[in-house]
Amino acid sequence: MGGSIIEAKRNIYVLAIYGFLRGVGSSVFNTLFPLYLVYLGYQLSNIGELATTANLLIIFIIPFLGILSDTYGRKPFIILTGAAMSIGLLIVGLTPQYIFLLMAYTLMRFSFRGGQPVRGALLAESVSHEMLGAAVGLVTSMFFLARVFAPSLAGYLADTTGYKTTFLLGALIVFIGVSTFTIYGVETHTKKKGKISISRILSDLKPRRNFTWLYISSLTDRIGWSLWFPLLNAYIGKGFGLSATQVGLLNSLMFSVNMFTQYLFGRWIDRVGYMKGLIASETAAALAAASLSITGNINFLVSGMMLSGLSVSIWIPSYNKAVSLNSEEDYRAVEFSKLNMFRSLAAIPAPYIGGYLYDYIDPRLPFTLSCLMFIITTIIFYIVWRKRSVIKLVDTVRIS
Numbered sequence: 400m401g402g403s404i405i406e407a408k409r410n411i412y413v414l415a416i417y418g419f420l421r422g423v424g425s426s427v428f429n430t431l432f433p434l435y436l437v438y439l440g441y442q443l444s445n446i447g448e449l450a451t452t453a454n455l456l457i458i459f460i461i462p463f464l465g466i467l468s469d470t471y472g473r474k475p476f477i478i479l480t481g482a483a484m485s486i487g488l489l490i491v492g493l494t495p496q497y498i499f500l501l502m503a504y505t506l507m508r509f510s511f512r513g514g515q516p517v518r519g520a521l522l523a524e525s526v527s528h529e530m531l532g533a534a535v536g537l538v539t540s541m542f543f544l545a546r547v548f549a550p551s552l553a554g555y556l557a558d559t560t561g562y563k564t565t566f567l568l569g570a571l572i573v574f575i576g577v578s579t580f581t582i583y584g585v586e587t588h589t590k591k592k593g594k595i596s597i598s599r600i601l602s603d604l605k606p607r608r609n610f611t612w613l614y615i616s617s618l619t620d621r622i623g624w625s626l627w628f629p630l631l632n633a634y635i636g637k638g639f640g641l642s643a644t645q646v647g648l649l650n651s652l653m654f655s656v657n658m659f660t661q662y663l664f665g666r667w668i669d670r671v672g673y674m675k676g677l678i679a680s681e682t683a684a685a686l687a688a689a690s691l692s693i694t695g696n697i698n699f700l701v702s703g704m705m706l707s708g709l710s711v712s713i714w715i716p717s718y719n720k721a722v723s724l725n726s727e728e729d730y731r732a733v734e735f736s737k738l739n740m741f742r743s744l745a746a747i748p749a750p751y752i753g754g755y756l757y758d759y760i761d762p763r764l765p766f767t768l769s770c771l772m773f774i775i776t777t778i779i780f781y782i783v784w785r786k787r788s789v790i791k792l793v794d795t796v797r798i799s
Contacts (some may be wrong), residue, residue: 447754465736516735536665554647
């Protein structure tokens, strides 16, 4: 480990502060970007096209970022992905041209997909495995705390001062967060000796057999979310005729659920295990998609938003613990990255398909198909959980 145990624990609090400021910037972008595109005259299928293209551009970069992090350390790449978010917000605030909007969206996806595995590895190396769920819950609670008030404030600022000004403010806030982590963050990973070779890259990128179930479920889960989540705010604004402020309030409601339940679910996962958490998360996601498929009813819309927040709250500690406990420290970031590559692969066609179905066939179809994908993922998790329970029972009988 690069830093001492006491120093490493400081990362929990530094990442919490950084996560809060990153959460503000993420809220500004995720809340306003779809609405801004509708304001510029784009259809939901165009928004899906942007998301699809952005995911295609970053899909093969993410695993290499994990390899580099496992070789040279966690801190430089957390800084890099944070800077990407700040620059993405800056670009949207400066120009409305399509090519730059695509560039900004790509940087934001790179920041999310690339930063997630490196931050997960840093956290896993900063605390004991027995406390990892609680640590993840604490750090992500601060991220979602920002996403409680920031969407509403972003919507209000967009309605009063304009979209561009709000994007620029978000870029500044994220830059402050990156600077804070740069100064106070502690490296936890010792640099590997030797150079990165082709043979080593191929070895690191080789799928691990014990991750097969998670590779497959990551694909089905991400297809389920990607069919509608990148389009959600545009769907709400266009389908229900709500203003940016009202859409922001609904996002704040969703992330309030995240904030108030994240730490509690983190501790719950530490007690019951990550498999039960993954099953619960997918069940909530299926119910969320089913609720959102009922168009024109504000009560089901609110229920769907809250269930979405609940699903994410359970997923984050469960997923992080699943990857951390099934991977070695020297390959932890690359395992996170490979899984994110699979998730990005699933997200390439899904947003465009979802937007096309919404615009040209039936607005309910993206949510209906999504619900089906979540049910399939739940079944996968249940089968793995039951199989492991049987193996554990047999081993216990043999020992006794």
